[in-house]
Amino acid sequence: MRMAGLASGLQVDDMVKELMKARRTTYDNMVKKRTQLEWKQEDYRSMSTKIADFRYNKLTSFNLSNAISAKTTEVSGDTSALTLNATSSSAAGTLNVQVNHVATASNSVYTFNTTERAQSLEDLGFELSAPGADTVDVRINGKSVTVSKDAKLSDLAQAINANSTNVKATALYDANTGRLSISASQTGVGQLSLQDDVFTGRVPTSSQEGVNAEITVNGLTYEQAGNRFNINGVDFTVKAASQSGSSTTLNVVKDTSKIIDTIKSFITEYNSLIGSINTELSEEKYRTFKPLTDEEKKEMSDKEVELWESKARSGTLKNDSILSGMVSDLRVAATSLISGIADQDGNRLSIGITTGGYSDKGKLILDESKLRTALETDADSVINLFTAKDTDTSPGSSTSGVFAKMTATTTKTLSGLREKAGTSLISSDINSAFAENSLINSQLRTMKEQESRMTARLTAIENQYFKRFSAMETAINKFNSQSSALTSFSN
Template sequence: MAIRLSGMVSGMDTESLVSALVSSYKLKKDNLVKAQTKLSWKQEKWKTMNTSIYGFYSGKLSSARFSTSYNLKTSSVSNDKYAKVSASSSAVSGTQRLKVKQLASTGYLTGGQIKAADGSKVTGDTKISDIVGTTDGSISFKTASGTKSIDITSDMNVNQFVSKLKEAGVNASFDENNARFFISSKESGKDNDFSLVANDSNGLNALQKLGIYTVNDTDSAEYKRLAALTEGSDAYNTELEGMYSKITAEDTAKSYADKYNAAKDKLDALAADDTWDHSLTLDEYVAKLKTETPDILNAYDKYKKEKVDSEGNTVKDSDGKVVYEYDTEAMEKDGVKDEYEAAVKKKASNESLIKVYDDNSKVIEDTKDYVTIGDDGKAVADASNANILQEVNDTNADRQAKAKALLDSKIAMASNVAGSASSSGAVRITGQDSEIELNGATFTNNSNNYSINGLTIEAMEVTGNDEVTITTNTDVDGIYDMIKGFLKDYNDLVKSVDVAYNAASSKGYEPLTSDEKDAMSDDEVKKWEEKIKDSLLRKDSTLGSVLDTMKNDMARSFKVGDKSYSLSSFGIATLGYFNSPENETGVYHIDGDKDDSKTSANTDKLREMIASDPDTVISFFSQLSTQLYTDLGKKMAASSTSSAYTIYNDKQMNTQYSEYNTKISEAEDKVTTWEDYYYSKFSAMESALAKMNAQSSSLTGLFS
């Protein structure tokens, strides 16, 4: 802001005069600011109100439309040590009989305590061969996901063996403190159990020495099943096919085509790179690099020196040759260190490019006879290619031969063992299904949990000869609380809407300017603004329309069967105009509600009807909620002036707020323009007076 010094000659209060002259323009600007402030307050008021309305709409009102929200059932069991029971809305009311005949168990193996062959402690790093005394053994794990073999190799340690067990589809760990393996199924139940068998004599030795061989029904059954297989039988062929995966000509052809095209793309990228001289072909350029690159560092041979270790000894490689390094300190003294480092980078870059070229050229050379090249130079998968067919046949034959050798070994091992070898101190719990009897019918499951006709049953303990009863009834309290919660949210909303709609008038109150606020205390300003804010939605037609919709829908009747019902049919009503507190004429009260002092003494009609005829209660409240939900949804529909799920004209208000910004800016410009105009006039007057005074002084001097 410019600093103006005026009235120095005339003695007039120029600022006050200018302020008075432009006061009408300032008043227009202030009125626009007040109107915009009031609009922003109204927007905030509407946002808060809209949040409350939408919260009710999408919350309790939405869920109250569906009968499943009311169809609550409660179940109890006569002895909860045997079972836990809960009921869904579809459960049948009444009493049912339950027996728990068997609990589900998870297949579990606690290994025997083991030591290394030399008697030392076994750790995760201990070689398996140091425990079992042999290598090249093979064992098989059979789980619900299939059969997987584990080969015992000379370099495998305990931790790696545990990883192989996990890969086979079980949980596994080794406890170093107790020197035992622990193995279990991933899930409970008979079908999820595992079997652990030897594929050969070394495999059997490994199971025993590792403390994980047991004589149990599951493993014995697996040995017996394998021993019964005869070569050429359907069972044998099925087992064999399950032990190896065949490759197909289609997949193999696609694999070769993908490899060819990936390599070609990389070579094409090299050819398109603009960092090299394209007067040569890519082949010529790479050939040139292969000739030049080995000699790039020859210029720095005089800086080579033998590499020595920390003790001053000459370092040699695995072939006994002396290792050299470059003396960069000497290079720096001679001023060639930067050149050398650039040459090193150049050599590395060339070698990288050469490697990419050679690697991908080799891929193309190796795959070209297995693909058909299209017009675009890309490889096309060709499953009929003779080379493909030959490879597929050879690979499948090789896989089948290996699988057959393993299967024959397993059969021979199973025939010799048949589950009769001595145990290794391991304890085995076989997986089994649970079994219950409900109303005389038998049910089994791989876990102890059942979902039967709306009941969720968790078996806890075998009942033996005992029997427990399950009693299922309508959850009167649950349905009552659902309705009470719905009405509470409705009451809170309708009361807040009534308060806003029936607010006292704030006629004569407008938002304060900064000068007006300075003349009042903070408390006075707060009360002044609250007076305006509280009245912003007073008698608002949009809010009144929403209020009427809510009250009218709640007062409606709905037919259930041949009879019409209203809220009063269930002992739910307002207190009436003369008995209701201010702004609570639309609030509903439930007769007999112990939490409502106004109606707690009345007969609890709602609870009685829920207990005697829950279907009627549920049907009525579902219809009522659906009607109110539909009508409120229409009020919240998107339009040219309002957004979706918005009661008020938020779009229009946002536009109005932006328009006020423009008008206020224009009004401020007008105030400034007129201020500058009047100040220029007064300044001219001051200048004229100053000249006149100077002339008068001169004349006075002449005459004196």
């Protein structure tokens, strides 16, 4: 800590501080410019997170087929024979289904007498894996199950079950009855193949060949090994053969209410994003309000600082070219919704989506009754406006749907923001880190380097001032000493 001049009586620290004030103004202005750029980068990140959320969360969920192409089913008739479930790819229409056969698994049962139940596999006559080996091999469906030659029937059943994935079969042994049951893991014909001498030539007590499932849908017969079918996008699970003369009827229709809910949610999220960005683009910029230095904040109340900085930070993204370009492209992409669909006569039929007045700045407005009418008239064409896919995803494309065009537009914007501000390409986290290789980060590094050089320069100038005052103090002390000597001499 430097002291006041003892010889001169001057407040040196205060004088140096006053002399440095003008020079520090240049430094303070540099810091303020950097602060403004940091605020701008943070505001870019705020917009980037909203765009990423719309791009990766909202648009993706709206574009799911079970959302925008939702189906509902009406089942009647013999509902005990099978269960039916319409998927997003189900074709609308009526299906009449009869279950002719339920798929079953092949099964063979072997019975062993009381004496045999206590014997080892070797004693039962199972062939050793090799001459002199301590194991026996049992081949099921062309795969081997290896067990000890001293193993019992219960051990064999456990070994088969332990290898069920490999041999595609399971076993059940009842020690009380001596019955060993081998069943195919999968239903259908030809799913169980046992080696001829797998049980030493023993003939099965009972044997049942597997059966394929067979159903008739609208007069066409379908057969397969399993009990699950998918026909025209409808999942069928066979449970029992249809009762004589009966059938199950499935009516697949578009779930209009769910589709409307999806479109309403899309419009809400779209308007929210457009509104947030338009607010930033039109926010007033108060050029006379600059960021405050620590010294300036000391002269103000907390409330005054808050009000000042709210104005100083306002308008950082006013008329920003990246964001305004995205808004423009999104509005172009949405024009296909406003144009509607063509009816049977080639005339345009509104789907109930329009833009508001000038003050709405591109927000979409929905007339739900018109949307419902359009869906009931031609749901596929309405849905296609949103979901159509094509290589041309430019905003004005007539072949891509709105979701694809808006996905391309927002992806392009996120890329532009990353290049300029270092924001994330995919994250909707407001605290996500900035990438180093961006235009703003490069500018910030340059500013910090300039501030560092300025700080060193100011320190050198300040030290020079103190040296001068110190020299002055030395000279005054010398003069005072000489004056005292002369006074003493004259006395």
